[in-house]
Amino acid sequence: MAEALTSEAILAATEEVLRRYGPAKATVVDVAKALGVSHGSVYRHFATKAALREAVTRRWLDAVHEQMTPRFDQGLTVGETLKTWLQQLFDKKRHGHTEDPELFATFQVLVKESKAIPEYHIRHMVGLVARIISAGVETQEFVTDDVAATAKAVWDATEKFHHPAHAQEWGDPHIQDAFDAVVSLVIAGLRYNRTPSAAGDA
Amino acid sequence: MAEALTSEAILAATEEVLRRYGPAKATVVDVAKALGVSHGSVYRHFATKAALREAVTRRWLDAVHEQMTPRFDQGLTVGETLKTWLQQLFDKKRHGHTEDPELFATFQVLVKESKAIPEYHIRHMVGLVARIISAGVETQEFVTDDVAATAKAVWDATEKFHHPAHAQEWGDPHIQDAFDAVVSLVIAGLRYNRTPSAAGDA
DNA sequence: GGACTGACAGATTTCAATATCTGTCAGCCG
DNA sequence: CGGCTGACAGATATTGAAATCTGTCAGTCC
The missing domain is CATH 1.10.357.10 (Tetracycline Repressor, domain 2)
Structure with missing residues (x-):
């Protein structure tokens, strides 16, 4: 459905999740949930959780x-x-x-x-x-x-x-x-x- | 038995216990044990554990x-x-x-x-x-x-x-x-x- | 009688069982 | 084919019950 999943969209969602849950509670699963995709898809754009957080x-x-x-x-x-x-x-x-x-x-x-x-x-x-x-x-x-x-x-x-x-x-x-x-x-x-x-x- | 318990003796024992167990594990009970007295006696000389550590x-x-x-x-x-x-x-x-x-x-x-x-x-x-x-x-x-x-x-x-x-x-x-x-x-x-x-x- | 003891209540810490998360990958679906 | 899914193994985090610790105090002992 909707548009293709972009790195930019993931970064924006990650920032929002971090803002809501804080750095200790924010998970990759939360980010995926916010985007309506599986967390496996996020790993197609960022190799690790650390890389994702570093990019944000x-x-x-x-x-x-x-x-x-x-x-x-x-x-x-x-x-x-x-x-x-x-x-x-x-x-x-x-x-x-x-x-x-x-x-x-x-x-x-x-x-x-x-x-x-x-x-x-x-x-x-x-x-x-x-x-x-x-x-x-x-x-x-x-x-x-x-x-x-x-x-x-x-x-x-x-x-x-x-x-x-x-x-x-x-x-x-x-x-x-x-x-x-x-x-x-x-x-x-x-x-x-x-x-x-x-x-x-x- | 032995000598009277002095504040100085307690401080020396506390330092030794801190040296051995580190700040996280050192307890008032350890200090009392090292001195061969009950931990209640330590509280006769220092009101709280914090006060004892501060004095050391x-x-x-x-x-x-x-x-x-x-x-x-x-x-x-x-x-x-x-x-x-x-x-x-x-x-x-x-x-x-x-x-x-x-x-x-x-x-x-x-x-x-x-x-x-x-x-x-x-x-x-x-x-x-x-x-x-x-x-x-x-x-x-x-x-x-x-x-x-x-x-x-x-x-x-x-x-x-x-x-x-x-x-x-x-x-x-x-x-x-x-x-x-x-x-x-x-x-x-x-x-x-x-x-x-x-x-x-x- | 004055220093010390030891049992106690409440607070804090530990530990192990349980749940969640990360990162992978074989397979699905358009 | 190429992006996506979802089930999985190992790693990490959470939880609550049990153990330990702090600080108190009535009672003991010289």
Whole structure:
């Protein structure tokens, strides 16, 4: 009956099932039931349950990445742009966490399930930081001899404000002060920093 | 028979039981058995199992704090002293984690059990950082208008290298590079940083 | 009389039987 | 033929009954 079963339809159904039952209870059988097919059919499009969940997660992350592409406002210094970008990231995580805790927790679990997904996500995000730092180097606002390594350092130094392991701390009433202090310190460092000895050699 | 039952003897026995059975299996009955008394006697000295475990943990943390008291070597800049101190902290955590994983994991679990213990630990550690930063301000190597807030920022920015939630990342072959890059960035920031608006007002 | 015991109630944990789920595949159906 | 079904084996999750543990307290013993 109806249309042919597509991967896209399966992904949409999977997302809906995950939303309804949560990551612990959602099964391949549920997805098949939602689509009105047998669960064997789902395995024709995705080799394993893990692959299916990973595909849904990647789809969701791509949308997040899209939203996080940095915007360079003419009136702002690059330092302000970086601060704004980090604030936006922080707000997104916090907001998601306090407003729709269930869906946020669902994707938090999904991201942790594979090793490839966090690597993919971090590589992308650090790349976005690198773009901003590059702009800062061009305007001579920032100093660094290795943009990629410095971008990674900025990411690592602000981990408290974007790593899911710290999500519970985001409810602290002083968390914004802590964010401001760290970002201020980091940006001050970017104005004059030499990475000690990056991945490459002399 | 034998000596009177002291709190100290109970703490020592508890530590031994925790070491042998791990945090999940260690029971108050085990502790009493190790001391040759009934478990009711233990409750004469500690109101609850949680209080007993917290006391053992605090005892262990105090020893750690003792070891971490910063040493100011005359030949070193304060920046180098801070870097060395952070490296020592990082090594201790990593080392503990890879050399005696069981005991390390045991105390990791114990610390997380209470809210007061991590607060106690962090307050102390940030205090130690503040001492180093203070020294840097005195020599005019560092600039900050709020030593306590800046110390907290340094602690937060280096969270990846001391927070137990990141323990699994400490096995990464590039983790030392990441540490060097973050610490370098942070110390560069300390050389000229103004906290934006700390807890106090104008 | 003051430290200790041991039996007890309620809470928590363990364990094994049962049910469900994942992934495969021979066969069906259009 | 090519996508789909549904029955199946092994792996994983759920459940509830039994065992253990925590925290209390009346009573024992020096």
